[in-house]
Amino acid sequence: MSVGLNPGETPRDGVALPAAASAIEAASATNASAPRDDRVRWPARSWIALLIFSGVILLDGLDISMIAVAIPEIQREFAISAATAQWFVSAYILAFGGFLLLGGRCADLFGRRRVLVIGLAVFALVSVLGAFASDAGLLIVSRFVKGMAAGFTGPAAMSLLTTTFAEGPHRNKAFGIFNLFEASGYSSGLLIGGLLAALDWRYIFILPIPVAVLLLLAALRFLPPDPPRSEPVRLDLGGALTLVGGMLLLVFTLVSAEHVGWIAPRTIAGFVVSALSLLGFYLIERKSRHPLIRLGIFRNRGLVAANLSAALLYGGAMGFQFLIALYLQNLHGWQPWQMALVLLPAGLMVVILGPKLGAAISRFGVDKVLLVGLLAFVPCYLLMLRIGPQPDLWTVLLPASVLWGVGFALSISALMVAGTNGVDDEEQGLAAGLLNSSLQVGGACGLAVVTAAIAPATQLSMLVPGVVVILVFAVLTLLAQLLRKRG
Template sequence: MPLPTTPPAPAASRGLLGGLITLSAAQFLIALDFSVIFVALPDISADLDLSGTAKQWVVSAYSVFFAGFLIVGGRIGDRLGARKLFMAALVLFGIASLLGGLAANAALLLITRALQGIAAACLQPSILALVNTTFPAGKERTRALAVWGTVGASGLAAGVVIGGLLTSLSWRWTFFVNLPFAVLCVLAAPKFLPGKAEHGRTTALNVLNAVLCTAMVLVSVFGLTLAADAGWTDPLTLGSFLAAAVLLVLFAGRERVSTQPLVDPVLRRTRSLVMGCSSSALYMASVAGVEFYLVTLLLQDGRDYAPLAAGIAFLPLAACITFGNMIAGKIIGPFGVRRSLTLAFTVGALGLALLGVSATHHGYLAAMLPGLVISGLGHGMIYTSMFVGGTRDVDDRNQGVAGALMTTTQYAGGAFGVAALVLVLGTDPGDEAFRTAFLLAGGVALAGAVIAWIGFGTTTEATDRITEATPTPVGEH
């Protein structure tokens, strides 16, 4: 009787592990760069003599261009291959980081931040596409997304800690720290990440639709940024929103009649993706972007923490985000996305409520720490759950755009949340203003719990169990 043959599982496993490490490191880089700048901002402003507006745009230039180019970046990756875009984006990110660290004036610094945003907009959807096409649907993909989410979400918190340490040396190291990540990921990509899989005839990128989409998102996020700085009734803010509405109408009209739409019509009909995008926006408007903004402001402006001390104060949050992602990876299989994501948003809302209730007390251990721990757990659980649910029903050829849509709504939600909170906080926020702001963010998180429960219904729960029971064999993607 002939002996059965078995595939070289150890070698395949090592390749998958190497790919996951590479993709997680790149995601950590994006998250790190987004948050590391907050702690360094006062030193950057003093060294380069930045005006109040220029200081704000050190953060906003990255966010605006990141959000604006995401969907186009996702479509380019789907057209040309996610691995090619992954490597090209890392090269651009590394060059921009080097120039940013060497910048001698505000103009060059803002240009490099915009370039970092564009590079990250190409990198983010290619990472998610590679995760979802490298690992088969089911338990393997859920575990991979949990690891990817753990590293990426913890990067937001770790960035504040690392930023505090590096800023004590020089703010320029908050840019230079990106270079090793970029170089190592570029070198590892050809070895561990799959090349482009063929899905029939590859169509060209619809340039006009891409320009309209990019302009629409750029102007929208620009308007939200202006709303946070100049106010919602400022003429330039209102003009930006009007221009965004016109561009939206033009883009939607072009997409409807185009034979080569930027966003495949099937994606607009994919309920799980629509619900994932909604969850993503509410996540960033509550336990992610808004919480980081509020906690950083409270620690450094309200409690006079030095950059390093503020970074250390974020350590429990970083640890709990990591643990929250691990919890999500364990519970999504047996409980489904609906229950997992609803629970995650509820936990996040509870943590924000605790931070709000304790805002009038100035002690760290008794006042802030419980809220940071609980909200951190919710943060990590949401991050993994929403991406597992949002991208699960999307085929491989559209994974880049699907990930880009979720990330675009994520950062648009964060920009809207911060702009709204500026009205609540005022120019010189006190303890009561912080209390109101945290409670408002907690209310947004509760809205996320409601959306998750309604949006990911019983059909989705059945799909979860079928997918977990019958995973796709490796290679059939």
């Protein structure tokens, strides 16, 4: 059984698959008569495909968040400093953010299914290496390679979704479910990681192995092979080297600035060299006959606005989680699993709203849904200004968690729809890589700015500047969308 269409078969239920690009055009041309999202029905093969794509993004979210609660245990076992231990998280983020754009473009060029399968295989193998690592250095290397693999699987899964489900109600519904899995991975990872770490921190590295293997086998069994290309693939090597080099150095500089200082020579040099590398990439792409990234894609105003909003939104969201952790864990001594319970209402909002987002976007339009989602962050962060000497669950923390969940659920799905609509099929991997890169770089920037604003945050009053920063991020995200609508 295959999820793909047989030769000569016409797409059913409005679902266009990768091997049938012409079906997408036909579906778009008849968009006026497309069914409402609440009446969308998919065959079993489409549900299987969506579960594979969603499982990949769930795995990425789990792997990022689970490790955070295990760091103290790993630190004690290997007798390493806190500065070294933070690289168990930072190495993954560095590689993930550095390779997303290249990973998305490779999916377009070499085949999305192929890139997804290879990435999952590497992810599973390196998880085995991490589970049995005998020293901290090997564990950090395994985290870097896993992040690199995720930098290829994430955009591949997302671009497979956008080329499998036709633009309109079908894609809107698919993105609602896809982002439900993504948010669930991040939110449940803290709780799952806390439970596993209580047994043995190595279980955190063992859990992703069977999940990755199952997804790999399902992709091989149910996803159709990549269609043959009419011309040979030419990889822009100069563009790839300058892009990856610039992105890696940019993310590395953002991640390490907290520890070495924002005006330290190393930080300034990192920003300068990464900017020069990315400038070199731009110049290479302008002159290349076969550019890695077609610069004309940035003429798509919806894509540019979605990426800007994604960076700002995720910067504020990461800052919010960081401030909650400092407030509850550092200042009040709560356990990670207790903090996860405070954020549980946010996860519940995602679970409740996720399956219904497609219908909402189809009925009210992506712009209105996005604005409502972005608006929810403003009162959420305003509530955080009321945190006091003792945690106030019922009038501050839990309402803020609910508002944050509503904002995240509505905004992320709407941004994914807005950032991929109108993009040619052959560049969907690039669009996915751009959106995911914006999220990661924006998150790193937001976390770095919040950290700089509150340092050293040993007293309650020192958290207030951090809350002001994330509130500014929320307002700027709203302004970016309002200006785009007026433009």
